[in-house]
Amino acid sequence: MKIYTKTGDDGTTSLYGGKRVSKNNIRVQTYGEVDELNSYIGLIRSHNSYKEIDDQLQRIQNSLFNLGAELASPSDQMFFSKGKMKFSCLISDQKIVLFEKWMDEMSEKLPPQKNFIIPTGNVITSTSHIARTICRRAERSIVSLCEIEDIRPILQKYLNRLSDYLFVLARYFGYLANEPEELWSPNE
Structure with missing residues (x-):
């Protein structure tokens, strides 16, 4: 199978089901931002050496593909063609609860946060912060x-909680590397 189809040369792309839309369509923009987020999570994984975290991030990457597929589907096409699986099975409240569990486990080991934290540190910490900001941008696009x-409102909720998870993950990576957090100084 060739990767190039030439069908997008005119500035359009296909949504799931075949409907053609402009590549600057808000729906396309939104699932493109989810794809960008997924790529940054892959970058985090490439710098990560902790199996438990890698397992979490792998699950998140799979979920982001599901979320992207749902975003690429007009409301009247809310099924996969094979097996007719409903999207509502893929992104659910169970994933939100799982994020909260993972954050609680990491937070137990972190010092209480009393100030804003400058998004810096080693490569994996900084990359986690970048992923968090991309996640927030994707969330804003979903709102639009x-x-x-x-x-479905759960998609917005999923990205909101994922950005929280990525913030805690960034702090956790700094903790694991024994790097002190750089606190915001409003007088600078």
Whole structure:
């Protein structure tokens, strides 16, 4: 199978189900940001040496593909073609609860946060912060998309909680590396 189709040369792309839309369509923009986030999580994984964290990040990457697939599907196409699996099975409240469990486990080992933290540190810590900001951008895009299309609210909630997870993960990587957090100094 060739990777190039030439069908997008005119500035359009296909949504799931075949509908053609502009590549600057808010739906395309949103799932593109989810794809960018997924790539940064892959970068975190490439610097990570902790199996438990890698397992979490791998699960997140798979979920982000599911989320992207749902975003690439107009409301009337909310099924996969093989097996007719509903998207509502893929991104659910169970994933939100899992994020909260993982954050609670990491937070137990971290010092209490009393100030804003400058997003810096080693490569994996800084990359986690970048992923968090991309996640927030994708979340804002979903908010915009929800204003004009029917999108399940759980998708926005998922990205909101994922950005929280990525923040705690960044702090946790700093903790594991025994790096002190750089606190924001408003007088600088």
